[in-house]
Amino acid sequence: MAYDKPLPNPDENxxxxxxxxxxxxxxxxxxPSADHYQYPYSDRCYKDWSTDWEWRESTGxxxxxTWVRMHQLYHPSWKEEIPYTLAVVQLDEGPRMNTNLVxxxxxxxxxxxxxxxxxxxxxxxxxxxxFEPV
Amino acid sequence: xxxxxxxxxxxxxxGITEMGKVYGHDASWFAGESIRLAIEDAxxxxxxxxxxxxxxxxxxxMGTGISIPLQGYLGLRNLRLLNHMNSFGATASAMVQYAAxxxxxxxxxxxxxxxxxxxxxxxxxxxAAYGGAGRRGPTGMASLMPAFGFYGANTSYALAARRYMExxxxxNNDLGRVSVAQRRYAVDNPHATMRQPLTLEDYHNSRWIVExxxxxxxxxxxxxxxxxxxxxxxxxxxxxxxxxYVWGMGQGHPGNFPHAEIEVGTTSGATVSGETAYRMAxxxxxDVDVCEFYDCYTYTVLRTIEDYGLAKPGEAIGLYxxxxxxxxxxxxxxxxxxxxxxxxxxxxxxxISEGVIQxxxxxxxxxxxxxxxxxxxxxxxTLDTHGTLILSPNAN
Numbered sequence: 407m408a409y410d411k412p413l414p415n416p417d418e419n420x421x422x423x424x425x426x427x428x429x430x431x432x433x434x435x436x437x438p439s440a441d442h443y444q445y446p447y448s449d450r451c452y453k454d455w456s457t458d459w460e461w462r463e464s465t466g467x468x469x470x471x472t473w474v475r476m477h478q479l480y481h482p483s484w485k486e487e488i489p490y491t492l493a494v495v496q497l498d499e500g501p502r503m504n505t506n507l508v509x510x511x512x513x514x515x516x517x518x519x520x521x522x523x524x525x526x527x528x529x530x531x532x533x534x535x536x537f538e539p540v
Numbered sequence: 541x542x543x544x545x546x547x548x549x550x551x552x553x554x555g556i557t558e559m560g561k562v563y564g565h566d567a568s569w570f571a572g573e574s575i576r577l578a579i580e581d582a583x584x585x586x587x588x589x590x591x592x593x594x595x596x597x598x599x600x601x602m603g604t605g606i607s608i609p610l611q612g613y614l615g616l617r618n619l620r621l622l623n624h625m626n627s628f629g630a631t632a633s634a635m636v637q638y639a640a641x642x643x644x645x646x647x648x649x650x651x652x653x654x655x656x657x658x659x660x661x662x663x664x665x666x667x668a669a670y671g672g673a674g675r676r677g678p679t680g681m682a683s684l685m686p687a688f689g690f691y692g693a694n695t696s697y698a699l700a701a702r703r704y705m706e707x708x709x710x711x712n713n714d715l716g717r718v719s720v721a722q723r724r725y726a727v728d729n730p731h732a733t734m735r736q737p738l739t740l741e742d743y744h745n746s747r748w749i750v751e752x753x754x755x756x757x758x759x760x761x762x763x764x765x766x767x768x769x770x771x772x773x774x775x776x777x778x779x780x781x782x783x784x785y786v787w788g789m790g791q792g793h794p795g796n797f798p799h800a801e802i803e804v805g806t807t808s809g810a811t812v813s814g815e816t817a818y819r820m821a822x823x824x825x826x827d828v829d830v831c832e833f834y835d836c837y838t839y840t841v842l843r844t845i846e847d848y849g850l851a852k853p854g855e856a857i858g859l860y861x862x863x864x865x866x867x868x869x870x871x872x873x874x875x876x877x878x879x880x881x882x883x884x885x886x887x888x889x890x891x892i893s894e895g896v897i898q899x900x901x902x903x904x905x906x907x908x909x910x911x912x913x914x915x916x917x918x919x920x921x922t923l924d925t926h927g928t929l930i931l932s933p934n935a936n
Contacts (some may be wrong), residue, residue, distance in 0.1 A: 412686035420680040445622065445798065446681035452797060472703040472805060475751035481690035490633040492690055494699055494798075502798040506688050534687055 411483040413532050420447050422461055427533040428539060430525040434499055436462040461536035466523030467536070468497040473515050495521055495537050509538040542822025547935045550776035550783035552650075553582030553769035554896045559884035560733035561661045562763045567606050568597045568766035570614050571656035575614060583780025583820035584650060591621035591651030593639060595631040598659035598761070598886050601754045606656045606721075621648040628920025629834050630791065630809075631655070632766075632888025633927025639770035646675040649771060655889040656765035662675070666761035678859035691835070694758060696922040698750040701839035703805030705752060708854030710842070712752055716743035718838040719756045719858065719881055721864035721871050726878025728905035729894075733760055734882040739865045757838045759880035766889035768896065773935050784899035787913070788823070788930030790816030796924045809926030810847030810917060817928035821913075824851035831872075831911045832891035834919040835879040844917055845874070873908045888918030892929060899931045 416424040426433040435444045437451035437459045450457050473493040479485060493507045493515075507515060508524060521537040528534055555572050555577030568733060571594070579586060580670035582790035592614075596605025621642050625631050634657055639651035660666065675776060678685065683693075698893040723738035738756070746755040749808045792812030794802070818824055835843045861869035877883045877894035884890060895916040897903050913935060 411689070412683075414687050415677060415683040417680045423681065437797055472699045472706075474695060474698040474702055475748070476689055476691075476695065477748035477751060478692070482688075484689055487689070489748070490569045490689055490748075490766060492688060492695060492699070493790065496800055500800045502800070504688060504798075514771065517930055532687075534684070536688075 409481070411528070412481060413529065414534070419449070423447065426461070426463075427525060427535055432464040432466050432523050432535050433461040434464045434497070434501060435459045443497075443499040443501050447477065447504060452523070464497055464499055464523070468495045468521055470507070470517055470519045470521060471496040471502055472517055475512065488513050491515065493537065503535070506534070506536045508536050514539070543820040545640075545644055546787050546821055547596065547785045547932070548773050549644050549770060549895050550773050550785045551768045551931070552635065552771045552776040552779050552783050553578040553765040553767070553781065553793045555581060555894060556731050556893055557763040557764045557766070559731060559762050560760070561660055563660070565658060565763070566604065567596060567656040567658045567765070568610060570615060571606050571610055571767070572761065574654055574656065574767035575652050576764035578652065578769050581644045581781050582769050584769065587618055588650050589652050591639060591642060591648035592616055592619055593635040593637060593651060593812045594624050595626060595655045595887065597655060597657030601922045602659065606654065610654070621651055622920045625928070627793070627925040629836065629887045630918040630920040630925035630927040632851055632892050632905035632928050633789075633916065634791060636768060636770055636786065636892065636929055637791070637927065640786050640789065643697045643770055643772050648916065649775065650772045652767055653770060654765060654767045655886050656764040657886065660761060660763045663669065674794055677691045693922070694750045694753060697837045698753045699841065700805040700922060701837065702752055704839060704843060707806055710711070710848065710857060712744070712754070713740065714857045715752070715757050715838040716740050717862070717864050718841050718859040719743050719915050721860055722835070722875045722879045724864060724871060725876050725906050726882035729877045729883050730882035732878045733762065734878065737865065740747070740863060753837060756881070758838045760882070760885045762885040764884055764886060765888045768889070768892060777935075782900045782933060784896040784914070784931040784933065785935050786929060787871045787932045788817035788821030788928065790820070790924045790928040791813060792816070794924065796921055804923065805827050806853070808843055808847050808919065808923040810844050810919070810928070812850045813928040818932050821930040823913055823930065827913050829873065829912055830876060830895070830914045831874040831875075832895040832898070833875060833879070834888060834891055834917050835875055835881050836919070838881065840919060841875065841879070843923070844919065848915065848917070855922070876903065876906050876908055888927065891916045891918065895929065895931050901932045
């Protein structure tokens, strides 16, 4: 069956990030002057307001900052998955990412659990950065 | 030591419209009803109003909320102060604060602060009203949110709640105790939408929304409006209804930065906001008689209690009886009108309206006996913004 869930919609600024996902790389903005990784995208470092930055590949390692089980249906394409697990992952580089946790028994999920990125090629054009236990 | 402004200003008029599933009117209509009720309560005339601050709720995000044109709709011709304000759930406290500062310094005499909303449509669900607000197809990294299945404010607060619960060993039954306690108050509140008594069993049987939140952990969505009129203490003394004097004011806005250096879930802006307001009022947590806390979710109440120093971190639940449905069990004097969970959802005006009622001593069967210091909170975003008002029936 064709993938029918909402798909990412890159814009000019974030296209390199989404291209990176296709190549199974998790790219973060790195601002050298504040030695600061930032996510999601911004054209300015919120620490020292520098606009000088580069893409750097994340290790993809982190821990579960918090998590929930979604039971409410907001979009019909999630009907079969409900309830599904949503999480915030604290990357070792500092930024936190909203994501899905996969390949894990719900009873095992804990705040602080070590996880790593898993690239899910949901369509030929789109890859989602999900996370699974280490 | 308190600040010299303590007790120098007051809320002199309160207007609460019919609340909840009231159909066939837009937000402006509710705003008009609320200001009509508020000037009647204060014993003022329309032309006395020379300040207007407005805050739209969900309809503001939908593009149909109240804004500056409300002045024309209401025909207010004497305005010396006018603004549309928005720091989400913290706005109502901020409106009263800026109004108090303005009247204290002679910029206006009677400032009407209005929250009005009408997102509920006949035949539509509350979730649709909120979850659909302002929804456009996001682009860039924001488009990952629906791609992962993140939707609505329920999700962001459930994420914050989970972190708090795991950190301190708080259970769903604990959250249920907050929900049941507030419902017991709502039973005695004629303004409240949900007045059927609730048990812990009912709580556990209510459907999951975003686990750890059941339906009964989440606030209502309401059509309605609340207007408070702010003036100087000197003017308030001679008006028709007893004033709720403003003793303390504060704000604290930690913002939202998804980064390791900022903690989310186990802190909020209430700490900074509360310290500022306590200092102005010359009181501390030990002096507080009644709390009216922004309760978008049961969790938010526990978080707020702790940030105001009324309990140690992780220990707010200790203020609640094991079974708050037991009529013999003494309830904490927190959210004495049922709050947003059970009475009505007017963003930051829910706690302020009940705070005025309690300070005046007009709470009927739900009135708290000792009500000299009433602490009201507003909270917006996902614990991003916060405002505090300390109200008292006493000028000094």
